Amino acid sequence: MDSAGADQVRNAVSQQGILLGQHSSQLTATSREVECLTAQVAELNLQIQGLQQEALASRSAAAYGRSLPHAGPEPHANSPPPYDGDPNSCRAFLSQCSLVFALQPRRYVTEESQVAFVITLLKGKARDWATAVWNARAPFCATFEDFRAEMIKLFDRSAQGDEAASQLVRLSQAGRSVTEYSIQFRTLAATCDWNEAALCARFREGLADNIQDEIVTHELPHDFDTLVELALRVEGHLQRRRQRWTARSSWVLGEGASSAASTSSSPSADPEPMQVGRVRLTPKEKQDRLTQGLCLYCG
Template sequence: PKSPTRLVPLPFLPPATTLRTPDAPTTTTDCSSQACVTLSCCIYSPPLPGSSSTSLSEFIHHSVNRMDQQQESIVNTGCAVQALVTQVSELTQQIQQLTIPAAPPAPSVPRASTEPSYRPEPRLPVPENYSGEPNYCRTFITKCSMHFSLQPRTFETEESKVAFVLTLLSGRAALWGTAVWENRDPCCASFHSLSEEMKRVFDRATAGKEAARELTELKQGNLSVADYSIRFRTLAAACKWNEEAQWDMFLHGLADRVHKEIYLLELPTSLNGLIDLALRVDARIERLGAHACPTRLPSTLESGSSSRENTVGPVFDHEPMQVGRARLTREERERRRSRGLCLYCGGSGHFLLSCPVKEPAR
């Protein structure tokens, strides 16, 4: 009887291999299309010497050994790959541990913020001594406050600030400061407390309603517009009026000589513009007053010159604009004056000194 058929994988056979077994038909297998060869054989018996089965057995044995080697190589390769995966995982964890603590270069940020504090502080003149003048109290406290702001390292504590202020007191203010320091008064706890107590004791500067009252009574008088505007701005800052009210009060307080000229011009809507215009008009009046001289009337009009009044100021005592024209009545003169019209031609937009109709003096 024939032995059962068995499949033996032969991956290393050449494309066409003829295998022979004893008492079995020859079977040819194309290994290019199949991965195995069909062997028909009986139960193996010891090969006969010199038979071809010896070569087949050796070949099969060699192939099995090669497969075992390949299997072992695959296992070793898998172990190596697993080892590499483990190493990569460990390296990844180490890199993460290195990058997380490295992220806090936060210490460099505080360095940048603390470096400016070590820059040299500006050298400032010491504020003038304060002897208790009521109108100078707030100014003295403000100067000390700015001194502390510009030299924060020098005056780090409240005690140093209080001591610095008390050393600048003189006269009756020094007597008061010595008393509160020796008695450890609560006002010596901080600069803010000391400044508030000094304002309560010494400050009598105009503020609030008192400043508003003085502002309503303020007039330019014989002052220049520059001096008048400085005093006006000082009181206006203390009473906290709105700009419209300040604009009206400033215009109302101007002297008549400025009023007559400024009303002939277009008035600005802002307080700063109004003050600038008043300054220019006042400077023009001063220049004209310095260079102008009285003009003598012809002899035909000298007899009636004594009854005439001044038109724009003491410079023109004889009304030179009336030469060759009918004399203005008092009512007409007052009407033109109240409406801001030229006293010579009655037109608007200019005044007597720049009247285009008037002939230049010879």
């Protein structure tokens, strides 16, 4: 091959190298563009997922009749104590779970997550039942409200409606404080469709006799809350009165013991006036008369 032919070959190879370099640069640029597009698609997917979650949370919030906050951290909510199937605390447990969902709607977005949360808090026979129905994919496991209704039907035996009204009719203070009596009264009354006048009348009838006797000396209120406050004030007044009598009795008995010692050392002394027909009152008799507000001379 002559020199001219060799030069042509070298020029052709050089041109091919230039073209290959250009193609490589174009491929690199194209690859970078593809990577950018891939990143943009991933970001759009995340935004779509966020919008879907917000939409689900909004529907969940609408089911509870509340608005869903769009910014800021959700408040902390303590998990309810585990539920073991106690028939008297089923409704209270489920109500606490509902409060958790209300406080943290974005955390418990789906109905399935709410049901799963409830099941994780069960133990004993309640857990055995829930595990069985969850594994069997029972239809009522699809929503919290259906699962709640099934739990109430199976476990709840708390007083409701007519049964609560029947218990309310028989309820009395029975040696408890007015506070304890009013708490149980309000709990039963919450499920009874009684008007204000009926609640007031039944509450007064259940009070201890001494509190009833004192209440009738006041102007009786027409609303239930004010009546409870009056009963609490009367109870406090009677307690303070008993404390004053106890303190006074202790002082008088102490004086009586000193007088008895003086009398024993002086046999000729006249009998103390705390006696009738020259019969000396015993310390217990003195205490009883003082406590009841009776005269120490005639009783």
